[in-house]
Amino acid sequence: MRHVYLHVPFCQRRCSYCDFSIAVRKHIPAAEYVDAVLKDFDLVSASSPGWVNPGAMPRGSWEATPLSGGQVGESGDGLDTLYLGGGTPSLLPPEAISALLTSLLDVFRGTPSRDAVEVTLEANPEDVTLEHATAWRRAGVNRVSLGAQSFDDGVLQWMHRSHDATRIGDAVRALRAAAVDNISLDLIFALPAELRRDWARDLDLACSLHPAHLSLYGLTVEERTPLARWISRGATSRPDDERYAEEYLYAHERLARDGYRFYEVSNAERDGHRSRHNSAYWSGRAYLGLGPAAHSFDGRVRRWNLAAWEAYRRAVAAGLPAVEAEEVLTEEQRELERLYLALRTDRGLPRSACPPDRVTAWRGEGWVEVEGERLVCTPEGWLRLDALIRDLTNAGRAV
Numbered sequence: 001m002r003h004v005y006l007h008v009p010f011c012q013r014r015c016s017y018c019d020f021s022i023a024v025r026k027h028i029p030a031a032e033y034v035d036a037v038l039k040d041f042d043l044v045s046a047s048s049p050g051w052v053n054p055g056a057m058p059r060g061s062w063e064a065t066p067l068s069g070g071q072v073g074e075s076g077d078g079l080d081t082l083y084l085g086g087g088t089p090s091l092l093p094p095e096a097i098s099a100l101l102t103s104l105l106d107v108f109r110g111t112p113s114r115d116a117v118e119v120t121l122e123a124n125p126e127d128v129t130l131e132h133a134t135a136w137r138r139a140g141v142n143r144v145s146l147g148a149q150s151f152d153d154g155v156l157q158w159m160h161r162s163h164d165a166t167r168i169g170d171a172v173r174a175l176r177a178a179a180v181d182n183i184s185l186d187l188i189f190a191l192p193a194e195l196r197r198d199w200a201r202d203l204d205l206a207c208s209l210h211p212a213h214l215s216l217y218g219l220t221v222e223e224r225t226p227l228a229r230w231i232s233r234g235a236t237s238r239p240d241d242e243r244y245a246e247e248y249l250y251a252h253e254r255l256a257r258d259g260y261r262f263y264e265v266s267n268a269e270r271d272g273h274r275s276r277h278n279s280a281y282w283s284g285r286a287y288l289g290l291g292p293a294a295h296s297f298d299g300r301v302r303r304w305n306l307a308a309w310e311a312y313r314r315a316v317a318a319g320l321p322a323v324e325a326e327e328v329l330t331e332e333q334r335e336l337e338r339l340y341l342a343l344r345t346d347r348g349l350p351r352s353a354c355p356p357d358r359v360t361a362w363r364g365e366g367w368v369e370v371e372g373e374r375l376v377c378t379p380e381g382w383l384r385l386d387a388l389i390r391d392l393t394n395a396g397r398a399v
């Protein structure tokens, strides 16, 4: 495993659109969390040597001395990426983040140096202070993904976010002062019309902060969220497809003016700052997930942990595997995934994987471009990615 994901489930409140597996807590049980994740790793090491070689997990509490002992690693190339996502990982105290990273970064044999590992922390702007950012950087964090979402205070309140717009710029400046330059901003688009969100202004303000990376997500309505309830009682309108397409295409045009390039349907970078961790997912590489609800994949088997924090914590404390279930992907499912992953990135499909009549039709519609021997989606193509995959599988071809 060269890619490790840690799911940190805690949030201080639930955002109006969010259906993630989270635990809303006023006080974050950081010590219990760190102990549980390290125990989880220990159990995976012991029970599934094919996923992680056993032999070197930390013992004792998270405040104890960092790992010494042996090292693990399957390829000799060491760990490549470690991603703390959530939830809100920035709610963990810096000492807890440091304890986790100290334990996990040093345990993979062959990692040339800590800084060779892309270590991403998802953070909410209100948690980013110079003190925290400095401690994160010292612990090994070298990339921060900030949940900005919008620069409009009214919109942020509607989303139940706990920051205001000024905190976003403050957070970016604090990160840079702490030498964390690889910064990504998340923004949400296609909001209900009555919010009168000015998408162009938000993109201008995001660009003015010069982040290395931007992730743009269209609002979706998930069941059992406050947003779904507001819509069902008519208090909010449903996000519409036309606005989605308009804002998505505008973002491509606007970000290109500032030198950003979309390398995946929702992600844009400049100066080569792609997310190595997410790129590993999109390339179908193996990864190990730790923490409640985390998924793991070894190229053939996908498995996922118990989603509820308490159930997860109790299982690992009792020495039981935290895995809730697994599925073995059939060759057909893997082909479908390969198609989907290839088309959603700027890697594109080998031209030979697509019937010539489809290539002609899609190019005619402006949905793909031919780059050498590969077919790569245009922004218009990415807008209808699912339909293109259906079209291709109906044509009975695979990569």
Ligand code: SF4
Residues within 6 Å of the ligand: 010, 011, 013, 014, 015, 018, 019, 020, 022, 086, 087, 088, 124, 147
């Ligand atoms: S901070 Fe993120 S994970 Fe937490 S409730 Fe909001 S959207 Fe969901």
